[in-house]
Amino acid sequence: MQPGFFRSCPASDSGALFLIFAYFKLPDMNYEKIQAIISNEMGLNIKHLNAAIALFDDGATIPFIARYRKEVTGSMDEVQLADLKKRWQELSDLEKRKEFILETIAGQGKLNDELEQKIRDCYESVKLEDIYLPFKPKRKTRATVARERGLEPLAAWLMKQYNDDVFRKAASFLKHEDLKNEEDALKGAMDIIAEWVSENERLRERLRNLFRRKAVLISTLVKSKKEEAAKYSDYFDWEESALKAPSHRVLAILRGETEGLLRVKIRPDEDDAMQILERQFLRADNQAADYVYNALADSYKRLLQPSLENEIRAEIKLKADAKAIEVFSENLRQLLLQPPLKNKRVLALDPGFRTGCKLVCIDEQGKLLHNETIFPHPPRNEKKQAIHKIKSLVSAYSIDAIAVGNGTAGRETEDLLRAVRFDRDVLAVMVSENGASVYSASDIARAEFPQYDVTVRGAVSIGRRLQDPLAELVKIDPKSIGVGQYQHDVDQSHLQQELQRVVESCVNHVGVDLNTASASLLTYVSGLGPALAANIIEYRDEKGAFRSRKELLKVKRFGQKAFEQAAGFLRVPEAKNPLDNSAVHPESYDVVGKMAKSLGKKVEDIIAWDELEKNVQLEQFVDGNVGLPTLHDILAELRKPGRDPRKGFKKFEFDERVHKMEDLKEGMILPGIVTNITAFGAFVDVGVHQDGLVHISQLADAYVSDPADVVSLHQHVKVKVQAVDVARKRISLTMKGL
Numbered sequence: 001m002q003p004g005f006f007r008s009c010p011a012s013d014s015g016a017l018f019l020i021f022a023y024f025k026l027p028d029m030n031y032e033k034i035q036a037i038i039s040n041e042m043g044l045n046i047k048h049l050n051a052a053i054a055l056f057d058d059g060a061t062i063p064f065i066a067r068y069r070k071e072v073t074g075s076m077d078e079v080q081l082a083d084l085k086k087r088w089q090e091l092s093d094l095e096k097r098k099e100f101i102l103e104t105i106a107g108q109g110k111l112n113d114e115l116e117q118k119i120r121d122c123y124e125s126v127k128l129e130d131i132y133l134p135f136k137p138k139r140k141t142r143a144t145v146a147r148e149r150g151l152e153p154l155a156a157w158l159m160k161q162y163n164d165d166v167f168r169k170a171a172s173f174l175k176h177e178d179l180k181n182e183e184d185a186l187k188g189a190m191d192i193i194a195e196w197v198s199e200n201e202r203l204r205e206r207l208r209n210l211f212r213r214k215a216v217l218i219s220t221l222v223k224s225k226k227e228e229a230a231k232y233s234d235y236f237d238w239e240e241s242a243l244k245a246p247s248h249r250v251l252a253i254l255r256g257e258t259e260g261l262l263r264v265k266i267r268p269d270e271d272d273a274m275q276i277l278e279r280q281f282l283r284a285d286n287q288a289a290d291y292v293y294n295a296l297a298d299s300y301k302r303l304l305q306p307s308l309e310n311e312i313r314a315e316i317k318l319k320a321d322a323k324a325i326e327v328f329s330e331n332l333r334q335l336l337l338q339p340p341l342k343n344k345r346v347l348a349l350d351p352g353f354r355t356g357c358k359l360v361c362i363d364e365q366g367k368l369l370h371n372e373t374i375f376p377h378p379p380r381n382e383k384k385q386a387i388h389k390i391k392s393l394v395s396a397y398s399i400d401a402i403a404v405g406n407g408t409a410g411r412e413t414e415d416l417l418r419a420v421r422f423d424r425d426v427l428a429v430m431v432s433e434n435g436a437s438v439y440s441a442s443d444i445a446r447a448e449f450p451q452y453d454v455t456v457r458g459a460v461s462i463g464r465r466l467q468d469p470l471a472e473l474v475k476i477d478p479k480s481i482g483v484g485q486y487q488h489d490v491d492q493s494h495l496q497q498e499l500q501r502v503v504e505s506c507v508n509h510v511g512v513d514l515n516t517a518s519a520s521l522l523t524y525v526s527g528l529g530p531a532l533a534a535n536i537i538e539y540r541d542e543k544g545a546f547r548s549r550k551e552l553l554k555v556k557r558f559g560q561k562a563f564e565q566a567a568g569f570l571r572v573p574e575a576k577n578p579l580d581n582s583a584v585h586p587e588s589y590d591v592v593g594k595m596a597k598s599l600g601k602k603v604e605d606i607i608a609w610d611e612l613e614k615n616v617q618l619e620q621f622v623d624g625n626v627g628l629p630t631l632h633d634i635l636a637e638l639r640k641p642g643r644d645p646r647k648g649f650k651k652f653e654f655d656e657r658v659h660k661m662e663d664l665k666e667g668m669i670l671p672g673i674v675t676n677i678t679a680f681g682a683f684v685d686v687g688v689h690q691d692g693l694v695h696i697s698q699l700a701d702a703y704v705s706d707p708a709d710v711v712s713l714h715q716h717v718k719v720k721v722q723a724v725d726v727a728r729k730r731i732s733l734t735m736k737g738l
Contacts, residue, residue: 048074063508070629143195146188155192161284194299214268229261247323251486321490331483334713344400348463351409403466434482527565582641654687692731
């Protein structure tokens with residue numbers, strides 16, 4: 001498919017959409033039904049949905065589609081596109097599962113037209129598995145053994161619940177050598193009934209609804225593990241509605257179970273379940289009905305309850321995972337989009353006591369200029385020498401800002417800086433160290449600084465985080481940054497996929513300087529990846545700075561498709577064409593040229609021109625290739641080309657009175673910075689090396705349903721100390737009334 005194919009297809013041309021699907025030769029599945037389901041679930045226009053799916057099939061990324069294909073998708077945002085892609089994949093996988101099931105049943109000679117249609121019309125995975133269950137190949141069960149002994153007719157007779165002598169009937173089935181008496185035959189028949197009942201589609205759906213409505217999450221202590229389980233003491237005797245349990249509590253309880261410290265059950269009252277079975281299967285009050293009842297009870301306890309409990313467990317775990325991943329993703333987004341301190345030289349300090357403070361000086365692009373170690377704190381206490389060294393380096397390297405890691409000795413080092421009298425204005429900032437040690441020991445860090453040890457690399461990372469948090473943090477596995485909630489308890493594949501999507505979204509939202517970006521940062525640009533990122537760096541090292549976006553096509557293996565996907569997100573500040581340093585895609589340069597020509601101006605004259613919006617009539621530039629959504633984006637970009645969408649940098653300072661937990665007193669009002677947001681509240685750093693918790697009930701004077709509605713990551717807040725437990729390292733804070 002040629003670049004710009006979709007731009008040549010008018011948004012109203014349904015024939016074009018048909019050709020798109022014909023072009024991709026989609027598998028022979030019920031795609032029209034899938035489209036209708038997703039359209040109904042997500043409220044999407046079928047035409048826009050089809051266009052988005054075709055773009056995905058053509059290799060387009062979510063950031064690219066959201067930014068540059070608004071006309072054909074109805075301006076779907078990144079969240080909608082991600083949800084669409086995920087749901088499309090789920091339903092496509094379900095179609096493949098149906099084909100497998102149909103082949104399996106057909107191979108058994110049991111597939112008829114009615115059953116086939118029933119399977120093809122099913123679009124819920126649990127219901128599909130219910131339909132398949134009677135035909136699913138099984139290992140040897142008690143029921144299969146009973147069938148081998150010829151007891152299936154006896155089971156069928158019992159199910160009719162005739163008012164006859166069951167022992168006399170059972171006596172006629174004692175031909176098999178393993179059946180010693182009538183009771184053996186009846187037990188075998190009951191095993192068959194139990195399996196029939198457990199595979200009954202209608203019953204499973206009724207019980208499933210009961211589990212969803214009334215299942216209780218029950219947690220109890222494993223008595224032999226009381227001392228080890230102290231941290232789970234809240235859940236030693238716990239009961240609550242399974243589906244209403246908050247995600248953080250579900251994950252905590254399941255973690256306790258995984259560690260062998262808690263026993264967990266998720267089920268409704270057994271009497272409620274048995275009433276459903278009785279209503280569906282009991283038809284009489286006689287001897288046969290008694291045996292059927294016993295078979296029903298066995299079926300529920302041995303087969304149905306464990307199966308449905310596993311289902312509901314998986315369901316609430318999935319729900320809890322989704323919430324935890326959502327919280328983690330939003331925290332990560334806010335962390336990556338922290339304000340940068342651009343074009344500043346930085347002195348970075350990685351504090352420590354015994355091993356000293358590792359000190360580095362880096363230039364505006366993060367290049368290492370100098371490194372050494374100072375020892376201002378115990379046991380060496382070389383405070384004067386440290387102050388002199390810092391002051392001289394600030395002067396020698398024209399330092400604009402000092403970044404101090406917030407770990408061990410961080411506050412003490414911050415105090416030290418207050419004693420330094422600089423001959424120029426120098427900003428001192430505490431910077432989070434989370435993940436710095438992971439970066440410093442990584443292959444990326446070794447490649448960047450092969451001649452330096454991990455302490456130097458860690459200090460450089462701290463300094464670069466102040467200069468540009470996004471550019472530095474993309475080098476670290478998001479799970480190591482420390483902004484998650486039960487991140488090790490959720491589905492790791494789903495978590496990794498979602499976090500990667502967030503990083504990609506942030507990188508493309510901000511844009512990337514093609515001439516200064518690291519390979520790590522370039523990797524996340526739409527359409528690139530590790531191989532092309534490495535090729536760009538190699539080309540840049542050999543040929544020097546890029547002079548235009550078009551020069552990308554000279555990079556090894558950088559084709560038109562990669563150019564289409566990536567170009568709009570890459571910036572070339574030194575380019576002759578000013579649009580190369582904007583978010584205007586090269587495919588729209590002609591449109592900008594036409595705008596300028598209609599105003600009797602050159603392109604460079606209308607960039608950042610205050611009167612542009614008043615003088616240009618966007619409607620006259622609408623054609624089959626570009627619509628109003630794209631034109632509005634172009635106009636917004638021309639107003640402030642290359643503008644960094646991140647907020648401006650704000651300095652933050654802790655209260656000088658507190659350095660450790662023992663300094664905290666109940667009632668103190670302190671400045672703090674939000675370090676993590678969870679479903680149950682927000683963690684706030686007040687400068688004592690232990691974050692305090694503002695419980696969700698203490699975030700505001702009004703009711704709060706979601707902490708993210710009230711606070712954001714790295715937000716500067718005021719908090720009041722409610723309680724301090726030094727032994728347990730717990731600080732309770734409140735934001736009420738502040």
